[in-house]
Amino acid sequence: MQKLFLILIFIVSISTILSAQIVNGDTLTVDGKKILKVWGTHQERGYAYGYLMGSEIKEIAEDYIIGYVFGNNSFLYENFRSYILEHFEIEEKYHTETEAMVSGIVESGVDIYSSVLGRELDAFDILCANCIVDMSGMNMYAPNISFGCSSLSSWGESTLVDPNLFGSLVITRNMDWTPNETLLYNHLLLVNFPSEEDEVPWLSFTFPGMIGALSAINQNGIAAFMNMGNMDTANYEENLHPIFLSIRNGIEMNDYDNNSINDQFDVYQAVEDALHLSGSIIHCVNEESGIVVECNNIMGTVYRDEDDNTIIPLNNLAATNHFRELYSPVYCYRYVNISDSLNANPNISV
Template sequence: MIPPRHAPAVPVGPLKTFGPASLAVYETPFASIPVLRVSGTPREMGWQYGFLVGDRVRRIADMLVSIFTEAGLPEFVVHNLLDNAWARMLPHTPERFLEEITGIAQGAAEAGVSLAEEDLFRIVAATNLDLYKRDERAFEFVSPEILEMLQNPPELPEGPSCTMFAVWGARTVGGKMFSVRNLDWLSQSGMHTERLVTVYSPADGIPCVTTGYAGVIGALAGMNARGITLSEVGAFSVREELDGTPWTLMARQLLEESACLEDAVRIIASARHTIGYNYLIADGDPENYGTAAFQPRAAAFETNHEVCEVFLDNDPKEAAAVWQAPDGRETPYGLPLTEAVMRADTAFGPKARALQAADDGPGDPENTGNPLGRDGSGSTYTTCHKPMHDMIRAYETGSEYIFPVRNTKVVEAGAPRRIGPEEAMTIAATVAHNTEMLAENDWNVMSVVYAPTDGKLWLGFEHLHKDGHWTNAPDSGYMEFGAADLFG
């Protein structure tokens, strides 16, 4: 398989500024993206954000509401649902993000854009409403007087189904850390037109960069100046509630407060989680590269409202993961590796898996609990997790690898080789085709390959071509950003 195309992104055109903040467009021969830089206190960063990209936030807020209205809900019902969902999260939202949201609305107003704090609250709610059986549970967030008016249950848009991995040490070029975050979400919605890279330099925190969409002020993906990267995967659980910290905001908090992997573990382990999510945090340890103290590491987290289980590389807890069929037969499914961590939806911790609905999880009594899918019919374990494991091993051993979902050769047989940026992109691009269903608007909309030891990242978004056809994020090409572009 030829690695996805990639090229350095370079700034073009005039720079738009507001105080210390700036907005510039970066381009490659095949893609472009705005890069926003804000700094200062939460209110100051918000004001700068609102002034420079408030118009983009306005459009995203309208798009997210329209996604719900296109599912058959009147706009006033959508507002009521999102407002009530936000009310559950509000008591658990760090004050600094509320200050930032106030600043965004004020900055947008100064720029002549009509944008209320409620619009930002609804964006947070919409990106955190990935509940299991959400069509049924949506009734919980609609006021009784409005509920009486609804003839049918609302059909909410599908939530994300993603993939992520990290590799380092003997597996990689120079022993450096490489990690990946694939976002498989509602595609072809138009949100790609408001894609955005944001560089935050908080007055009392660690500078960080997030990739995603205007108005999503938390982090769908990101990396900080200390070499910490963030990836996550939605993983439905039967133990989900919204009275907790929105995961997107917890993710941004982690980037601004984590100087090492231990900091990230503390933040995720102590958080009040809402919905079923797996996280992967990688520490590229850039400060110690080239010395005997260099120690890149990564950890995976399996969470829901009740549970948080932490896994390191080659973790015995993952090795012990077993599914027991009704007839008593046991199927081990853990695939731990040294100097590698990966996740799709499937949980490997006994507590998280027991409550999981994703991948035919046993938390739902209608499921079989088989991580390979009902009757072995397939799951994100078979189409994502195991392929990532097998490709990493193929590079290690020099073996051939054929991706079973498409029967395509990805890795040629030959000498073992270490994983670098192109190999990481190849793995990311391969599993981005895991459940690609164009007709159902379900595929990879954003892909990020991080090289945190070097402070670099490669970023791709889905793309609508002039002839009307779409390509997913990796197939659209990766834009390369260096440390100087991000934190210089």
């Protein structure tokens, strides 16, 4: 009888091992900064993301999204979630990815119950977190929402004197969201190696739980950095798409616009193909030059390049939080400061 019992335990143990999903991911910490590498399908990458970063994902959801942005007000948060559910169209691949992420979190042993919401966190909560910047265009109140960001790209004559650059393009990124303690201690470099034939490897400077592209670079040398715009009035509220996921489509999908050229216009096309709720300014570059994509709900999507500069010298592009092509430019002290610095000393170095 004891022998039979041991055999049954062995069979159950083997069955459990065989049924457990392989974790297609690995983590590394360099100088206190977390790096997560995932590979495989959207499902496999999502599962690995959740399994390896479950505690951090829950911390961002509870302490930053629900706790800080929504002030631990479940009514406000659930209204936000309901709005996303009713007005946004999100591709099935991202639903698959976030569902697998939650499965990974649970199987890693992390409790996903939220005492504020009175329920377990689910895949759609993860998708809602990836719509956090879109809420700038919503007719709702969140007590602690503050986004910004700015960027400068320089190339050619601007970087020629630096021996490390010698004319190559360099981009300077200022990530000035609200200095929330949970965010400050949870920066993440996410490296994706997709197995889908129409996708390319890419990396994202982000926070745990975020699957979209806020600051991202792909294998083809295309980079995109999203800044908030200053005009968020919305007239069209159906079939909306999260701006982070639109940018990801342009970065992750190989040659998004199908013109046999991998360049920054792949990101432009991905943004133009979707309707967005809030105003965004996306700084897109390849290894030689850049464009700044501007979009909002009413005016659609346009872009500008160095030929549209007025006070910024050529071989440079600056993007802050004020539209300069979608609308007539208004005064922006940061844009003026960048211009003054470049005109005083046009040489950019690392």
